Amino acid sequence: MAAHQSRPSSAGSPSAAGAPQYVITAENLTKRYGDVAAVDGISFSVPAGEAFGLLGPNGAGKSTTMKMIGGVSERTSGNLSIMGLDPDQNGPEVRAHLGVVPQQDNLDEELKVRDNLLVYGRYFGLPMSYLKPKADELLEFAQLTDKAKSKVDALSGGMKRRLTIARSLINEPRILLLDEPTTGLDPQARHILWDRLFRLKEQGVTLILTTHYMDEAEQLCDRLIVVDKGRIMAEGSPASLIREYSTREVLELRFGSERNATVGAELEGIGDRLETLPDRVLIYAHDGEAALEEVSARGLRPVTSLVRRSSLEDVFLRLTGRSLVD
Amino acid sequence: MSAITTGRGPGSSSVTEAARNRHFGSLYSRNVRAVVARGLMATKSSNWMVMLSGFFEPVLYLISMGVGLGAIVGSVQGPGGGEISYAAYIAPALLAVSAMNGAVYDSTWNVFFKMNFAKLYQGMLYTSLGPLDVAMGEIFLALLRGLMYATGFTAVMGLMGLITTPWAILMIPAAVLIAFGFASFGMGITSYMKTFQQMDWINFVMLPMFLFSATFYPLSVYPQYIQWLIQAMPLWHGVELLRQISVGVFTPATAVHIGYYLVMIALGVLLTTGRLRKLFLK
């Protein structure tokens, strides 16, 4: 948090004394497109330095919320305050505090890699004397130093993503908005990215990220809201959500597509709760192994069985009755 | 692998701090310069020949129609009543058409593409830039290009011996005026467009305007009511304005032509600023 001390405090930044101050506050935030409510009255607050997640399936309203925070989409109703400012009234000021990584990379394909960073910095009115060394530093951070003079077109998907993230940091933002940051990346590229985001968090940058990946949410977020159909279904830390809405362990059983639907009655009473999905049956229990023994004791022979820890996927399933990734 | 130094030195920190705490309206951050700088940098790394080729189209028309057809047509009556060569007659009209085409292309197709396909403005508008910065920057770039083409074309006219008065140099700023009128309107109109098919409608308006605005022959060939219709169109005023300047003959109508464009620019800018949120913030 040392980084913060060198800054003069301004509206909304954390102060040494008193209750936590929020960098983002949303009250009853709503966005309608005609009759459709993409975001339907959601409220949340994010204190400085937190990694805050919006978790939900595609079309839940996560990206729309991000756009409203970024001041590029006007809300229909409700209140929204970023660093004490209204993004609809003070778009440029609000965005001056933000770094944004949109869902789809929108790099400037007509410019070279390093020029992308320089030009983007100019949009914040930053001088070249600051931008040139900063761009080199960010290229290093994004492991793109040897691509500085390449065309954007020639980069791989993971490289483009890292460049977009590097670009979002050019103005040393206090709040970083990341919309599905690792969607479409291979596992290795995802881990590199997570590592970079951890470092930023260590430096006190507030991270707001949307994701439909459970593991990503669990890895990165201090606190998250589960969103579905434009509404908040639950709020809390990943661990507390799992505690509240799921059991410690889950037993996954596969009986084959015909049997899954009918086997439920025979499993009655094992564990705390039972979920039947088209491809498998989930038994929620504190002790998964014990539950599996009970299944065998009843003479049932699943094709496969697996005992695992509960995850946010289970929380989502519990809250909405649907699987997150379909 | 160095970590990002958010609060590295007092120097860098105060620079970004200052950038963060500037104050603007909701649509404008007084940073048109950055948009223009981006455009120039993009041009620098793009294909120069493509940029240059835009200049040749009116020149080719001038040579083909002016020289080729001119040999058959002979001379026609110019604005002052004096006889001028057919090439001298159509040259200012072609300059007006080229100013219109360039400005319309830059403010419609180009903006539409960068908005919906290259997603360029999305990135820009996540910074402290406002939509007005982007609109003004793009219009400025379009006019800069128009200025270069107009200068080149006027030079070609000089080389072909079609310039007989020093007044003709004023065709260059007048062409930029024409371009401004079309660009300010074009961008506003683009805000209503959703698909490529709709963008095609723009051409349906442009083609007849190009062909019928007294470009290749005098307005007097039309019946009176068609004349009125054409005189209501912007391109005709541009053609007449440049034609008058090219021979240095000015009449009260000159003021009307200029006035037409000043009003058009004012309305166009009004329309475009009113539609900025629709154009850029969806």
Add this chain to the structure above:
Amino acid sequence: MTKKVELAKKAELTESTQAAGATAAPALRAHSPEVSAAKARKWGAFYYAEQVLRVMKGYGWTIVMYGVGQPVAYLFAMGVGLATLVDTNSTAAFGGVSYLVFIAPALLISAAVMTAANEFTFPVMDGFKWRRVYYGPHASPLTPEQIALGQIIAVTVRLLLQSAIYFGVVALFGASPSPWGWASILVATLAGLSFGLPLMAYAASIKEDKGQFAMVMRFIVMPLFLFSGTFFPLDTLPLAVRWIGWTSPIWHGTELGRVLSYGYEEPPLLTIAHLVFLLALCVVGWILTKRQFVKRMGG
């Protein structure tokens, strides 16, 4: 394992058909791979042409509007408006016919060539690079030659349609006195292909988009349109630029069109030369295109 699933599925299918009774349609079943291959070998190009035409239908309204609007606008502006200047000064320059009759075939041919210039550039780039639409059918039994040919067939259909509309407007203007005028629809289509096919081969060879097509339009199509005896006889131009016309499909097509639409007099040998020139360009263009498609998709 998979075999079992397959069998189970089949059993299930027959079961459900039986259950549904005799009135129900038989279960959907694709024909065997052998049949697919045989059919594709025979008709593949047409299958792909169908796809391209369906895509064109998406902007069919624009095509028709242009098809009608362009000839009306040009014929009025040039053939009626500009004609007032031209005809009063000299009619002898146009072999005794009115300016309207003189330029009508030229406008018809030019429109076809410009359409071909568009249809054989951007969609080809789209096929290989932008959206890579050629690689979808390439994974089916179709061959690269068939994909190329399918594209050509589709564009030919468009050229025929557009030229027929154009000619209809020309006829309404009374600008095609000869009974053979309708044949200029075919000439326009041929001229379009003779310019478009070599261009298609070039488009298929482009690996990186550097704005080449904008250059082609401005440095090749535009000059050909303006210096091919379109608005005035080629002889009016100085000898130094007359070669542009001689190498131009627009000029050869236009001269043929003039022979057909108003009996323009020229040595019969020259008329044959026009036809041979256009056909030769088509053949060369097709060979190069085929080679390029095979190389790019098969290599």
